[in-house]
Amino acid sequence: MLELREIIFWIFSFGLICSALLVVTTRRPVWSVLALVSAFVCAAALWVMQGAEFLGLALIFIYVGAVMTLFLFVVMMLNQESLTAERLRRYALPFALGLAGFLLFLLWHHAWPVSVAASLPESRFTGTNTQALGRMLYGSYVFEFELAAFILLVGMISAIGLTFRGKRAGNKAVPVEAQLNVSSKDRLSVATFKDAS
Amino acid sequence: MNALLLELWPLIWIVFKVICIVAPLLLVVAYLTLAERKVIGYIQRRLGPNRVGILGILQPIADGLKLLFKEWVIPTKSSKFLFIIAPILSLVPALLMWAVVPFTQEWVLANIDAGVLFILSMASLGVYGILLAGWASNSKYAFFGAMRACAQMISYEIAMGFALIGVLMVSGSMNLKTIVMHQAGGVSHWFVWPLFPMFMVYWISAIAETNRAPFDVAEGESEIVAGFHVEYSGMGFALFFLAEYANMIIVSALAVLMFFGGWLSPFEGFKLFSGAAVPGIIWFVLKVFLFLFSYLWFRATLPRYRYDQIMRLGWKILIPIAIGWIVIIGAMIQFNWIEV
Numbered sequence: 001m002l003e004l005r006e007i008i009f010w011i012f013s014f015g016l017i018c019s020a021l022l023v024v025t026t027r028r029p030v031w032s033v034l035a036l037v038s039a040f041v042c043a044a045a046l047w048v049m050q051g052a053e054f055l056g057l058a059l060i061f062i063y064v065g066a067v068m069t070l071f072l073f074v075v076m077m078l079n080q081e082s083l084t085a086e087r088l089r090r091y092a093l094p095f096a097l098g099l100a101g102f103l104l105f106l107l108w109h110h111a112w113p114v115s116v117a118a119s120l121p122e123s124r125f126t127g128t129n130t131q132a133l134g135r136m137l138y139g140s141y142v143f144e145f146e147l148a149a150f151i152l153l154v155g156m157i158s159a160i161g162l163t164f165r166g167k168r169a170g171n172k173a174v175p176v177e178a179q180l181n182v183s184s185k186d187r188l189s190v191a192t193f194k195d196a197s
Numbered sequence: 198m199n200a201l202l203l204e205l206w207p208l209i210w211i212v213f214k215v216i217c218i219v220a221p222l223l224l225v226v227a228y229l230t231l232a233e234r235k236v237i238g239y240i241q242r243r244l245g246p247n248r249v250g251i252l253g254i255l256q257p258i259a260d261g262l263k264l265l266f267k268e269w270v271i272p273t274k275s276s277k278f279l280f281i282i283a284p285i286l287s288l289v290p291a292l293l294m295w296a297v298v299p300f301t302q303e304w305v306l307a308n309i310d311a312g313v314l315f316i317l318s319m320a321s322l323g324v325y326g327i328l329l330a331g332w333a334s335n336s337k338y339a340f341f342g343a344m345r346a347c348a349q350m351i352s353y354e355i356a357m358g359f360a361l362i363g364v365l366m367v368s369g370s371m372n373l374k375t376i377v378m379h380q381a382g383g384v385s386h387w388f389v390w391p392l393f394p395m396f397m398v399y400w401i402s403a404i405a406e407t408n409r410a411p412f413d414v415a416e417g418e419s420e421i422v423a424g425f426h427v428e429y430s431g432m433g434f435a436l437f438f439l440a441e442y443a444n445m446i447i448v449s450a451l452a453v454l455m456f457f458g459g460w461l462s463p464f465e466g467f468k469l470f471s472g473a474a475v476p477g478i479i480w481f482v483l484k485v486f487l488f489l490f491s492y493l494w495f496r497a498t499l500p501r502y503r504y505d506q507i508m509r510l511g512w513k514i515l516i517p518i519a520i521g522w523i524v525i526i527g528a529m530i531q532f533n534w535i536e537v
Contacts, residue, residue, distance in 0.1 A: 004208070064322060072328055
């Protein structure tokens with residue numbers, strides 16, 4: 001009889017492979033994004049089972065919760081037909097086969113160890129894996145980490161710089177300060193009528 | 198047979214505990230809808246529902262039965278599978294979050310170390326149900342609602358996350374039980390005092406996250422009919438309703454756990470009101486109800502925000518306040534102004 005843990009592992013591994021296949025085989029872009037979401041969730045579950053609960057939950061929080069939502073947002077706005085154009089499909093199969101061959105070559109060339117865990121060096125850190133991760137990122141690799149953050153900041157600013165064209169002429173938007181300074185006298189006037197009785 | 202039962206026993210025990218959490222939760226959801234109609238009724242000098250049962254006490258049951266037996270209309274040219282799965286996708290994360298909530302010191306289903314992170318990641322999944330409902334309905338109003346909800350939830354998630362970072366810094370843990378135990382010692386030890394701006398940021402973004410008034414532009418009856426769930430009827434609509442109210446209760450419970458001492462009594466330290474007299478669960482439920490009442494109060498009092506005002510509030514006011522206060526908390530911890 002299988003252990004409960006093992007059953008859970010097989011469910012999520014099978015789910016991961018199936019959804020990864022669905023990402024590339026389905027012709028509907030929205031389904032493709034959803035399959036990728038499901039792949040992320042399955043991968044996160046596998047990481048949590050390995051004891052890396054911080055990484056697993058951060059994967060769901062950042063990738064599934066934020067990045068993929070924006071992906072879905074964009075894909076939903078696109079014209080669905082234009083994505084499945086014939087000219088794209090013509091190159092897809094040779095490219096995929098080439099990439100698969102290259103990856104297989106890499107695996108064969110480096111003689112990938114059967115158990116990744118056994119080949120890893122003994123951990124230098126004590127404590128929970130969250131603490132180890134924190135010491136690693138903000139200790140040993142702090143320069144690289146900050147550099148990556150800086151590159152992301154540059155990317156963000158340049159994206160804003162590319163899309164922001166300044167105030168357009170004829171914009172009817174009211175400045176927020178003017179909105180806040182409105183008093184009831186500007187909007188309402190009380191009229192007095194002569195008493196009818 | 199006996200051996201099999203013994204092996205499955207932990208599983209059965211967990212399922213039993215899950216039922217013990219979900220059944221009262223659904224009951225609270227049902228009566229929260231009645232409370233909402235009653236409270237808003239009284240605020241507007243009306244009576245609210247008072248025909249079904251004494252003082253309308255059976256109204257939620259009548260509503261539930263009505264929704265259960267209504268026809269579920271699926272629009273033509275909609276994406277059928279996504280249309281059906283969307284309400285489920287919005288309800289499941291709302292219920293999942295309860296797995297890590299400690300009701301008292303002993304009553305918690307899964308006392309995991311990364312509890313706060315688990316809740317944040319589950320809360321971020323809730324947007325998929327809304328987004329898919331809006332897209333799969335193949336209706337422009339539903340799509341507008343989904344777009345609005347999506348942008349709003351992503352923006353306020355950031356402010357909410359920063360507000361919770363303050364709690365993590367002061368308590369030094371992501372385990373909800375540890376966070377509550379750090380606040381032991383009466384009302385003056387609760388995190389709401391050193392973290393008051395964080396609490397305000399958290400509570401405003403929590404209301405925006407649950408798409409409730411005054412941030413309910415995703416439903417905006419006066420502009421886009423009923424927003425993302427305009428095409429849903431019967432049980433599909435009921436599931437969205439359940440998810441919305443379950444989310445309201447969980448963010449209230451989180452506010453209580455992280456800023457208001459969870460199940461701890463406010464009078465700890467006073468001999469007369471020592472914690473043993475009143476069980477912790479009563480304090481917890483009372484505090485959660487206080488926050489739920491404020492939800493209803495806001496809805497009856499405040500007009501709906503305009504969309505650009507929501508974005509301005511989230512990005513230009515709440516996030517800078519939260520980031521600024523993180524620096525101040527860091528200074529407070531460094532100079533030992535608060536105990537850590």
